[in-house]
Amino acid sequence: MKFWRQPGFWLPLALVFLWGGIVLVLKQDTIRETTFTVMMFMALASSLNILLGYTGYVSFGHIVFFGLGGYTGFFLISEMGWPLYPAALAGGALSGVIALLVGLAVLRLRGAYFALATIGINEAARAFVSNFGPFGGATGLFVNFSAYEKYGGAGQALWTTFTFLWITTLVVLLVSYLVKHSRFGLGLQAIREDEDAAMVMGVQAPRAKTITYVISAFFPGIIGTLYFFKNGNVEPGDAFQLHMSIEMLVMVMLGGMGTVLGPMVGATAYQGLRGYLLTSPIFKDLHLAVAGLILLLIILFVPAGAVGWVRGRLPALRRVLE
Amino acid sequence: MQLISSLTDGLLLGFVYGVAAMGLTLIWGVMTVINLAHGPVIALGMFGTYLFFTHLGLNPYLALAPVALFGLLLGFIIYGMAVHRVINAPHLSSLLATFAVNMIIIGLGTAIFSTSPQNIDYSLGSMQIGFLTIPFSRLLATLGAVLFTAALYLFLYFTRPGKAIRAVANNRRAAELMGIPSSQVLALSFGLGTMLAAVAGGLIATFFPFTILSGGPYELKSFVICVLGGLGNPLGALLGGLILGGLEGLIPTFMPVSWVPVVEFGLFVLVLLVKPSGLLGAK
Numbered sequence: 001m002k003f004w005r006q007p008g009f010w011l012p013l014a015l016v017f018l019w020g021g022i023v024l025v026l027k028q029d030t031i032r033e034t035t036f037t038v039m040m041f042m043a044l045a046s047s048l049n050i051l052l053g054y055t056g057y058v059s060f061g062h063i064v065f066f067g068l069g070g071y072t073g074f075f076l077i078s079e080m081g082w083p084l085y086p087a088a089l090a091g092g093a094l095s096g097v098i099a100l101l102v103g104l105a106v107l108r109l110r111g112a113y114f115a116l117a118t119i120g121i122n123e124a125a126r127a128f129v130s131n132f133g134p135f136g137g138a139t140g141l142f143v144n145f146s147a148y149e150k151y152g153g154a155g156q157a158l159w160t161t162f163t164f165l166w167i168t169t170l171v172v173l174l175v176s177y178l179v180k181h182s183r184f185g186l187g188l189q190a191i192r193e194d195e196d197a198a199m200v201m202g203v204q205a206p207r208a209k210t211i212t213y214v215i216s217a218f219f220p221g222i223i224g225t226l227y228f229f230k231n232g233n234v235e236p237g238d239a240f241q242l243h244m245s246i247e248m249l250v251m252v253m254l255g256g257m258g259t260v261l262g263p264m265v266g267a268t269a270y271q272g273l274r275g276y277l278l279t280s281p282i283f284k285d286l287h288l289a290v291a292g293l294i295l296l297l298i299i300l301f302v303p304a305g306a307v308g309w310v311r312g313r314l315p316a317l318r319r320v321l322e
Numbered sequence: 323m324q325l326i327s328s329l330t331d332g333l334l335l336g337f338v339y340g341v342a343a344m345g346l347t348l349i350w351g352v353m354t355v356i357n358l359a360h361g362p363v364i365a366l367g368m369f370g371t372y373l374f375f376t377h378l379g380l381n382p383y384l385a386l387a388p389v390a391l392f393g394l395l396l397g398f399i400i401y402g403m404a405v406h407r408v409i410n411a412p413h414l415s416s417l418l419a420t421f422a423v424n425m426i427i428i429g430l431g432t433a434i435f436s437t438s439p440q441n442i443d444y445s446l447g448s449m450q451i452g453f454l455t456i457p458f459s460r461l462l463a464t465l466g467a468v469l470f471t472a473a474l475y476l477f478l479y480f481t482r483p484g485k486a487i488r489a490v491a492n493n494r495r496a497a498e499l500m501g502i503p504s505s506q507v508l509a510l511s512f513g514l515g516t517m518l519a520a521v522a523g524g525l526i527a528t529f530f531p532f533t534i535l536s537g538g539p540y541e542l543k544s545f546v547i548c549v550l551g552g553l554g555n556p557l558g559a560l561l562g563g564l565i566l567g568g569l570e571g572l573i574p575t576f577m578p579v580s581w582v583p584v585v586e587f588g589l590f591v592l593v594l595l596v597k598p599s600g601l602l603g604a605k
């Protein structure tokens with residue numbers, strides 16, 4: 001089956017490509033900021049989905065890779081004077097290496113034990129970075145303003161960062177599709193359904209899980225660097241928010257786990273909803289409670305998520321909505 | 323000297339941690355659900371005690387009784403609303419369902435109480451034993467923690483509903499075949515779990531200031547304690563609480579205080595990896 005002939009392959013890529021392209025043509029700062037946030041969560045949720053949706057391992061502290069990669073990239077930019085691109089890739093690479101080391105140990109755990117361990121790793125990393133001198137301890141790091149001048153001033157640097165994020169999001173979606181439809185991805189889905197049976201059938205579960213963990217940690221590292229470069233500072237409280245980890249899970253659930261399009265839909269819907277609740281006069285004070293209620297209703301009544309629900313109802317659309 | 327007094331301080335606090343963790347571990351032991359709404363319930367316990375004290379003038383220690391009752395009822399409500407439908411679904415569903423409850427409680431709590439810190443202005447002075455100075459509030463909290471633990475033990479081992487809970491924890495299907503109404507038992511265990519959380523919150527509120535968000539750190543501590551003591555083992559949770567409290571007392575004597583969470587969570591991950599059944603658990 002040639003994947004480039006499948007509409008399901010092109011749909012997510014085309015949507016993100018068009019969206020980012022339009023933003024780049026319009027050149028408006030507010031639109032760029034909104035799109036940056038949505039795309040960032042799209043890419044984060046999609047990379048989490050590679051682990052969660054295909055392999056079935058619930059990583060509750062996935063934000064740790066966003067934080068560690070972000071810190072590394074930020075450190076390279078502000079203290080070592082590296083340019084943005086190699087620094088972001090280095091941030092991603094470091095996240096990947098840490099995922100490899102951590103994964104070798106932690107991926108032996110299953111179910112809730114794995115989820116608890118990932119929370120522990122996130123908290124341990126946050127506490128460690130708060131005490132780690134080179135990373136500025138509890139106050140974090142600030143970027144020297146002159147660092148933006150290489151990109152033609154702060155305003156232009158934000159556009160460069162956005163373009164980089166746009167490309168990263170496209171790559172994440174591409175990887176997500178390719179993993180899902182490869183032999184490797186079929187092995188992962190077998191692990192999700194029944195790990196012991198998959199191993200009996202010849203899936204090398206430990207190796208496959210570790211590779212998946214590394215892939216799903218690499219992209220958050222890049223995105224972390226971009227995000228903190230855009231903000232101009234990084235501190236432990238922002239980098240390792242357990243809350244954001246869970247928001248990523250919510251987005252994956254909302255859109256439908258194990259689908260390529262799901263995390264995209266989920267991230268857009270969640271961010272849109274949050275924007276609405278935060279600005280609406282009725283729900284402003286209760287936005288968290290309303291979001292919680294909606295989440296609860298989705299988990300109880302539509303556990304397959306939006307994309308999963310449509311796929312279940314309209315089999316004709318299954319080839320389009322991957 | 324310094325060492326012994328900070329160790330005592332930590333151990334006394336450890337009993338209270340133990341009560342919070344027992345609630346979490348009881349729920350896990352009976353229905354393998356990790357209750358992510360544990361922290362907000364702890365915070366509600368704090369606010370419950372606070373409201374009874376400031377508005378009704380009730381002694382904070384007497385206020386624990388109505389707070390416990392509220393905790394039990396709240397547990398029934400949470401179980402019926404969020405947990406019952408996903409009890410047999412994959413872990414992710416119950417984790418997210420209880421997290422949704424967490425968001426609802428925090429959202430409502432922030433709207434009602436705002437996030438400014440409160441404290442219970444009720445001082446009992448302290449006691450002098452040799453070189454040790456122990457605040458009475460800590461001592462009473464420890465006593466309260468021990469009493470609740472003893473009551474839980476007696477309930478689980480010597481009453482019919484308690485025995486039913488242990489039967490369901492052991493093997494739900496077999497218990498159902500013996501005529502035990504498992505839904506009611508699950509709701510009861512969930513209620514007991516949240517009751518312990520609310521009580522722990524009430525005890526903590528007597529010596530630390532708090533906000534509606536204060537439950538979070540205690541929830542994380544409860545995870546660490548549960549894993550130390552073995553998930554699903556209430557007695558282990560009390561021991562884990564003592565270990566954690568002791569560590570919190572001891573570490574600052576030879577390291578900066580900010581390293582405490584590094585050691586705690588490092589230990590947590592290590593125990594999960596090396597002995598997931600906990601320090602007390604059988605191999």
